[in-house]
Amino acid sequence: MASNTVQMTFDRLVQLPGVTGAILIDGNGVPVRTNLPANVARIYADRMRPLVILARSMVQDLENGDELSYVRLRTRRQETMVATENEHTIILIQDNRVLDESWRSSVASRRASAL
């Protein structure tokens, strides 16, 4: 069973704007929580596992002692965030347009408060 901290992180992330899918994966690559159909979650978990493994070793190769926090893959349709914490991995799938809108509104509000 995943630790409470990871569970709480997962619950918080699912509520971010534009989240269309979320998957919590344990250290063995098995999805333990998701709001997607089980077979879809399994496919994402399988595809992202080698990516996380390579990302971790790449980060070490680029600078000894550094550690991976997350990878974000922006495609034409969606943005997939793959975040790692200890043994667990969280995959978050977000809609591009909603993501862009929330980014623009946060930039606009920061400008407004600066005036």
Next chain:
Amino acid sequence: MSKIYLKAMEDVVQRNTDNTNRITEQAQGFVVSENAGDSLLHTSFDLTTAQSIVKHLHASFLKLAQSCVRDLDTDDKLCFLRVKTRKHEFLVSPEEAFTVTVVL
């Protein structure tokens, strides 16, 4: 690499000097590599650092990320990649012929 190709690259670099200077003000630096042979084209880093980024990030990890996206949806395509670590952030933009990485 042909001289014509190198000349074209130099022209692009010349035309974008303002952009690259602006990037360098806000970032640790940038690396541009050519996709066909994963060869270093232009960088603000020292050669060792730049070649390490091209080797590990452009030639290896980016290729895997692109194939992951294809596997999940054959009609989709990787447009941008961000790798955040404890110490740095790598912003990778894969274009048709070149790949640009900015390191924050």
